[in-house]
Amino acid sequence: MSNPRQASSASQTPHLSPAELSYLYTSLSLPKGPIRPDGRSPTQFRPLTAETDILPGTNGSARIGFADGTQAIVGVKAEVEKTVLASDILQQDVENDLQAPSDRRDGAESTPSAAAGGHGSWVQMSIEIPGFRDDDALPVFLSEMMRESLVGSVTDAGKGRDTEMAGGLKGRLVINKRWHWRLYIDVLLLSQPLSYPLPLLSLTTHLALLSTKLPKLKSQGEEDPFFDDDWGVAEHLYPRPSPSASATSSQIRPPVTLLVISVGDNVIFDPNREEISVADAVLAISITRNSEGQGLKLLSIRTIDPPSRLTQPGVPNSENLSTMAATGNSDNAAAANPSAGQEEVPGVWRPRRGGIKRSVITELTRTVLKKGGVGEEVLEGLEGVEV
Amino acid sequence: MNDRRRVNGPPGGTRPPVFQSGLQSSNPSDRPRRQRQPAELRKIFLKTGLIPSASGSAYLEFEPSASLAANRSNPKSMIPPSSALKLTCTVHGPKPLPRSAAYSPNLVLTTHVKYAPFAARRRKGHVRDSSERDLGVHLETALRGAIIAERWPKSGLDITITILEAEDDRWWGEPPDSHDASWGIMNVLAGCITAASAAIADARIDCLDLVAGGVAAITEDVGASHSGSGRLMLDTDPAEHASILSACVVAYMPARDEITELWLKGDSSKAVLDDGDSRQGHDALIDGAVDAARGSYSVLSEAVKESILNAVAHA
């Protein structure tokens, strides 16, 4: 393991030789569809085992294990916190002391106040990855990426059947004007990641949030909150559809973040470590179900630094000093000098340079979002998990 | 993310003062309004080579909005109508890697983005918080795609950005907790990318192309009561819009027509595009951000060219 402080977002430095990288790249970029090292189809995910509600001390928990042995455990804990809001406090003062005219009150309510809409900082996410400090780039980047889509997924207010989820996750955490839930999502990766851990963490977090229950509120109105200790009547954080509602898919679910790479013209999902190390581009795409209807909604896209940029280049035979016998005079040395940019030689690995073409991004998002595409497939698979 | 080296007291629990005018939000006339066309960008000031001890440096400033300029010359309220971005970027290196580091055949890039404590409405601590670290990762991704790293084996390049004045997430006249989506950070990132590219060019580090940052957003304005009226705007100043539904920042290399960094968040499905425009919301958003980046590229290339012409003239 190289110095983790140097390791950037995507860089588990690949331990493959230039020849292996070149072979892998060629087989993944075949125009008639990639040949993946483990024989999966481009959109196929690695097999995994999942279970939920494994930790009694949490409000919700889940465990997912990949076949390669990497496992992630997510525990969600909810704690009650006093809402400290400048606007709120002052507004109360104004009301009490001045008997504020009603129009002022209406005006204040018409602004989207945090007491009603919730606050993104109420969701706190921490990711523990062995071998990384919690302020290293990788855990910080991952937790920001997943938190962003969690708090960002606001469903349409008023139109949805579930008014509880009107404000999205943030709104759900509001207890009353002075109290709210603070949600701690703690992600534990049990071993050093063998591949970029994003899909594993995202799926586990998704299941843990689905299984999360909040105790039933007994107090009323603006009282200090107290709760029913009967776990049986506790409410799900993401409410289940009532039995009267027919379609199960109408349930609001947490977002999922997918890892997609492009190699040549091919789009490949859930790459393993070897595949990601030759990727031209790596994108993390967060999606969720549209609140009405069947469509998918895009929540966020982030590029991830492909580790292929940090690989060691191969040396073409024409420039290999050791195969050119002892004629290594100054001319040949100049030819091998990397400061003179050479042309790409087929079959010789060069670290990837540059960025993503615009059309590739469109293709990647289209593959995720299209009807019957990979996004729907993944969400359907997750809906099959018994929660 | 805590400071691990010191024992800190509990956080102070302070907050910026709340003004009465902020609570009486029924007078939206004070709210700054966008006076630019949807596709019109703010002017950018960019100059390289201002820090002699660094191997490369750049200073970037966004033109203050019209209302901000008016307020500065004739202040009526303590609440600035909007904010303008000011940041400096320094590049140190190429220099040897620390002894503990492993052999690297490529240039090892380290990016460090820090808000000055006074940069934003809420004071920032001296220890980088998670959003600043996150910005650093975004910037690193944007730059690594542009740098020809294999020309600088065994060496490291430190890029440090100090944000002197940050783009805010919303209008200061609104209550500080009214909504919390951090849209200003995306403008900051775009500025960081443009400035860092200029500083790298100033340090004569081999690059494929200059890389420019651009922002586009889908906004809903005050008057629009019904939802589903998102309009696509380039180079949005968050203070000028009642609500931003979705925003996107790209780092774009015009000569290669490639994107090295893309960060899109929010709900882009409600964008209302021109008739006959069949693009989906997010595609339009990315295209808009690329257009904005093309605009800042023109400033960037002029600044780099100007610095090299100055150097030739004074040699």
Added chain:
Amino acid sequence: MATSLPSVAIPGQRLGSVAAYAAGPGTHIQQANIYASIAGPVVVDPAPPKTQSKSTLRVSRVIPAPSRGTLSGTSQKPRYNTLPAIDSIVLARVTRVQKRQATVSILVVLDESAANSDPSKSASDNDNVASILTSAANPENHSNTDELRFQALIRKEDVRAVEKDRVVMDEMFRVGDIVRGSVISLGDQSFYYLTTARNDLGVVMARSDAGNMMFPASWKEMRDPVTGVGEPRKVARPF
């Protein structure tokens, strides 16, 4: 190529096609075109007349000074880092002498084009070599700036070409000497490897025990002009 070359280029600017030119330093090739990769003046190095090769297009890292001669010594020219590469000639200061090797820290990488061509019209980094050396040879400046310099090793067997087995490192280098060496390898994670096994390589500046700047007396001795005492060194042949 009909298009004329710009006088200065910025990164990403297209300069010409590979059919017309060969790509030199400061450029890169993309889809059979040469693009600038740094900002600077565009220089065409004509190909040697007898060969078939194309003339080389490069973007210079340094700004040419048009009016030599009138240039005053005070004019501060920005110095751009050039990285040590294999075969580049460097000047380095000895920081540690051990039985099997000497550790040096690289002060400056000499511009090859200037080193090979006529030194009188060298428009390169070498201008401020003198100032670097004088400041580096000063004991007060032996501060911790070594952290910021590239470290290199001269192994015992790379010190000289003859009598390799009789080399005693203490009689070749002393801490503080300025050495001209040639890079033989990028080495491991921390050190480059240098050689001084050529006549023109070795110690170029040194102070005696008494603290005076010494002059070369022979290929293995330098002498203090004040005290007249000689000290052993692996001396570089003076120009």
